Structure formats: C-alpha cells, structure tokens
Amino acid sequence: MQHFTQDTVPDLPPDKLPSMAYRSYFLFVMVLVSACVVSERYILFVLVEPIRRDLGLTDFQIGLVKDLALAIVYIVAVVPFARLSGTWSKKGIVAGAAAVWSVSVLVCAYAKNFWVLLLGRAGIGMGDGAFTPPSQAWIADLFPPKQRGTALSIFLLGASLGAFAGPSFGGWAAHAYGWREALLLASIPGFVLVPIVWFTLRDVRPGLADGSTANHLVRQPFGVAFRELMAIRTFPLLVGASALNTLLTMGMISWAPAFMERTHGMAARDAGVQMGGALFIGSLVGHLLGGPLADLLGRRNVRWYLWVPMISGALAVCVGLLILTGPASRVFPLFGLQLLIGGLAAAPLMAVVTGLAPVSSRSTAVAILMVAINVIGLGGGPVFVGWLSDALHPVYGENSLGMAMRWSMLAGIPSTILAYLASRTYKADAEAARARLAAGMAPMGAI
Numbered sequence: 001m002q003h004f005t006q007d008t009v010p011d012l013p014p015d016k017l018p019s020m021a022y023r024s025y026f027l028f029v030m031v032l033v034s035a036c037v038v039s040e041r042y043i044l045f046v047l048v049e050p051i052r053r054d055l056g057l058t059d060f061q062i063g064l065v066k067d068l069a070l071a072i073v074y075i076v077a078v079v080p081f082a083r084l085s086g087t088w089s090k091k092g093i094v095a096g097a098a099a100v101w102s103v104s105v106l107v108c109a110y111a112k113n114f115w116v117l118l119l120g121r122a123g124i125g126m127g128d129g130a131f132t133p134p135s136q137a138w139i140a141d142l143f144p145p146k147q148r149g150t151a152l153s154i155f156l157l158g159a160s161l162g163a164f165a166g167p168s169f170g171g172w173a174a175h176a177y178g179w180r181e182a183l184l185l186a187s188i189p190g191f192v193l194v195p196i197v198w199f200t201l202r203d204v205r206p207g208l209a210d211g212s213t214a215n216h217l218v219r220q221p222f223g224v225a226f227r228e229l230m231a232i233r234t235f236p237l238l239v240g241a242s243a244l245n246t247l248l249t250m251g252m253i254s255w256a257p258a259f260m261e262r263t264h265g266m267a268a269r270d271a272g273v274q275m276g277g278a279l280f281i282g283s284l285v286g287h288l289l290g291g292p293l294a295d296l297l298g299r300r301n302v303r304w305y306l307w308v309p310m311i312s313g314a315l316a317v318c319v320g321l322l323i324l325t326g327p328a329s330r331v332f333p334l335f336g337l338q339l340l341i342g343g344l345a346a347a348p349l350m351a352v353v354t355g356l357a358p359v360s361s362r363s364t365a366v367a368i369l370m371v372a373i374n375v376i377g378l379g380g381g382p383v384f385v386g387w388l389s390d391a392l393h394p395v396y397g398e399n400s401l402g403m404a405m406r407w408s409m410l411a412g413i414p415s416t417i418l419a420y421l422a423s424r425t426y427k428a429d430a431e432a433a434r435a436r437l438a439a440g441m442a443p444m445g446a447i
Contacts, residue, residue, distance in 0.1 A: 017208060023142050026201060027154050030135060033098060033197065034158025035165060036189045037128050040105050041070065042166030042279075043186055044121070046257045046271065047179045051117070054179070059401070061114055063386030067254060069118045070125035071374040077129030078374075082367035083222065085134035093134045095197040101127030102190030109183035125374075132370050133363040140354040140362055141208050146295070148354065149305075153291030153347040160287055160343070164280025167257065171271065206362075225364050232356050232433075233425040235365070238306070239372045241418035242349055244411045245313045246377025247384075249342055251408030252320055253279070254382040255389075255401060256335060262398040264328035274332040282336035286343020294348035302430050305352050306423035309345035310416055316342050317412030324406050352426065356433050381408055 017023070044051070044066050052062055085093055104123025111117035136152070143151040166186075173182030230236050257271040266274075290308065297304035319338040323331055350366075357365035388404035396403050 017142065017144075018202075018204070026142065027139075027151060029193075029196060029201060030139070030155055031158040031161070032189075033094060033131070033193050034135070034155060035161035036098065036158075036193055037101055037124070037131060038159045038162025039166035039169070040101055040124050040162075040186060040190070041128065042163055043170035043182065044108070045254050046167040046170045046275065047174055047182065048255075048258045049261055050174055050179045055111070055114060055117065057114060059386040059389050060383070063383040065114065065117050065121050067250070067382035068380075069121045070128070071380075073122040073125035074129035074374045075371045077126045078133060078367045078370050079222065079364070081130040082133035082137075082363035085137060085363045089203050090134040090138045091197060091201050091203050093130055094138075094201075095194050097127040097130035098190045098194050098197065099127075100130065102187045102194075105183055105187040105190070109180045109187070129370070133366045136350055136354060136366045137206070137363040138204075141204050141206055145351075145355060149291035149295040149298075149347050149351040151291070152350045153287050153289075156287035156290075156343070156346050157284060159346075160280055160283035163283055163339075164277065167271075167275045167279065168277065171257075171275075222364070225361055226368065229357060229361060229365055229368060232429050234306075234352070234422045234429045235356060237418050237422035237425070238349065238352060239369050241309065241313070241415045241422060242369060243372040243376035244415035244418070245309075245316070245342070245345070246373045247381035248313075248316065248320065248377075248408055248411040248415065249338070249381075250377055251381035251385045251411075252323065252338070252405055253335070255385055255405060256331075259401050259405065260328065260331060263402050264331070266328065275335065278332040278336035279339050282339030283343045286340040287346055290344040291347030291351065293344065294351065302427050303423045305348045306419060306426050308348050310419035310423060312341045312344045313412060313419060314416045317409055317416075320409050320412075321406070324402055324409075356429055358433075358436065381411070384408065 018026075048062055048066065051057065052059075057065070081093060081097075101124045104120050104127065106120075107123060108117055108120030111120055135155070139151055139155055140148060169186065170179075170182050173185055177185075253275075256275050260266040260271040260275075294305050294308050297308070316338050319334055319341065323334045323338065326334070349369075353365050353369055354362045385401070385404045385408055388407060389401040392400035392403050
C-alpha cells in the first residue's frame, strides 16, 4: 500500500500576480523557447533524403531516428521532470532543458552513423520532455482561468514559429552548406536562450492565478496520482483522442518533404521552404484563434472546449485525404489548412487538462497527456508510416510512402469518437474541479 509523502514545494511569499507587463514578457520568452525546441524536432524532417543517402539508412531507420528515439526518451523524461517541477525551480528546469537539446543537436550534426544520430535525437527528446510539463504549469500559475486559453494560444505561437523555422531554415542551409552545417547553425538559438531564462524569469507559487495561498503542496506517489487523474472521466478520453489525432497529423507532416520529393519530384530545399511556410501560417492562425474561440464559446456552453477539438479532428481527416490525392500545387496549401484546423484544438486541450487537474497535479496531468501523444502520435505514427512504406515498396515503388500515409488517416475515426465522449462528461467534471478549488480541499495529485 502506498502512502503520502511530505515532499513540498519551496516556501514562496503569498504575493499577488506579477504585473501584466512582466507576464507579457514571460510569454514572449516562453514562445521563443518553445519555438527553439520545436524547430529542432522539425528540422530533421526536411533533411531526411540527404541524411538517408549519406548514411545509407532505410525508411524504417529514418523513422526510428526522426521520431521514435525522440519520443521514447521524451517519455522517460516527462514524468520525472513533471514531478520535480513542484519541488525544483521551474526556471532552472526550463533553462537546463534548453541546454540539453542544444548540445544534442550538435551530436546529430557530427553523427557518422545511425547510432550516433539516434543518440542525438534521443537527447532532444530528453530536453523536450523536461521542458513541456513545467512550462504549461508555469503559465497556468500566472494566468487565471478566464485568461488561460488565450495565454496558452500565445504560448503555442512558439510551436508555429518552430514549425516554420525548422524546415525553412533546414532546407535552405542544407542546400547552401550541407545537412551537418545546417544542424550546427540550428543549435545556436538554444544556447542564447539559456541565460535569458535563468536571469530574467522568476518562479511563482503553484496555483497563484487560481487564488491558492498555500505555502506547501503535498505530493503523493505517482501511482496514486495517476489513478486519481484517470478517475476524472473526461481525462482518459481526452488523452486517447489527442494521441490518435497526433498520430494522424504527424504521420502526414513528418514525411511530407520526402513524399513531395518521391511523388512529385520536388527538391528538398523547395519542399522545406513551402512546408515551413504552410505549417507556420496554418498553425499560427489556428493557435491564435483556438484559445480565444474556446474561451468565447465556452462562456455559452463549457462543452465547446471539447467540441472545438472534436470538429477540428474530423475536418483534418478530410483535408488529409485531399492532400494525398491531389496535384503537387495544392499539397502545401492544404497542409497549411490542415494545421490551421488542427491548431484550433491545441489551446482548448491544454486549458481543459490544466483546469480539470488539481493545482498540485497540473504538471503530472500534462506529463501523462504528453506521454500518450509521444508514444502513439509522435513516435508511433511516423514509424508506422515508415515501416508500412518499406513493406509496400515492392508493389508500389516510390509511391509506397503515399499509400502508407493514407492508412494513417484511419486514426481520425476513433479520435473523433473519443472527443465526443469526452464532451459528454466534461461539464460535470469541470464543475467538480471548481467546487474542489472553492472548497479549499487538499490537492489530490502529484506535481
């Protein structure tokens, strides 16, 4: 039988929320940090073909390096760092994470074989896993519920910027200098951001924006916290829907430049620029609109926080089928549309997860969500497409990749169903979360 432990967060003064000027600056820095790690994840997408030729890798090996290695180590890192973010400085964890992924990009740049490249990508996953839970919990600590969806939308601009910068810069730099030099240059922003985070941002009390005045948060064993979070009916349904939707999206996006080169004969440089632009504009608009739209519609009916992801997931499947069956001229505009539609769901999803979890368990709730997304979506989706492409190659030749990408679209069906089921339980769970907070009950989860 597991028992409560008395690990607590550091004592912090019961101060008021920082000024809006500071919180705006905080969001700006966090956008840059998020853009940095997302660009490191995406840059390899446009370097697939030169790396494959240079190191003699198969599509399955590329899938392992590009996605699965990163996802597995992310999973290993995300839960421990989620728990540590309550007892350690969030500022320190975020700064350290940026240092780790920047060094790891250098390892990739100097890789001479599959295993070293795998190690470098795993290091990026470690940094990403350490960054995600404390960053979202930090935002929730600084912005009250009525502003949280909008704040998270702004934070997600970093993902949009990174999705643009990684492929666009990578495609250009690889053409001008080579893929190794592209990775060397890509490592620089992370090293610049480390001291900015460490010296200019500050930690605040967990739950400050929710009115929490407790100096200490009791931390339960992870198993207890996990069971309690899973007992919130909406939570596991939403985790499943999000993971399957990510499988659909990443099964498409991670192979898009290679698909364009093999199916439509487009050079990696051109594919990288066009893909980066499409991802940036689409996700930028989607992320900007998603949070405010959910905040606005949620005032009428709180279920809109789940209906927005449900509708966007279904529409993304339709757009994906058009991408794979149409001419080259409409592929990247449709990718942009697909990212716009999918981006509408991101901020509402984060707002629901951080809102349903007790104040003390926000980082753990985010970690559980990110584990599922990385196992099923970011890791499983691209690797499945790569494996299926190799299996279909004897029959379809270079068109096997496009056929494999079509199969990934099937994930949209269960994703939409799970999102709908989550919307049916969300109202009651949200009311229970508000009642728990208002009653000042002891936190029931782990940080």
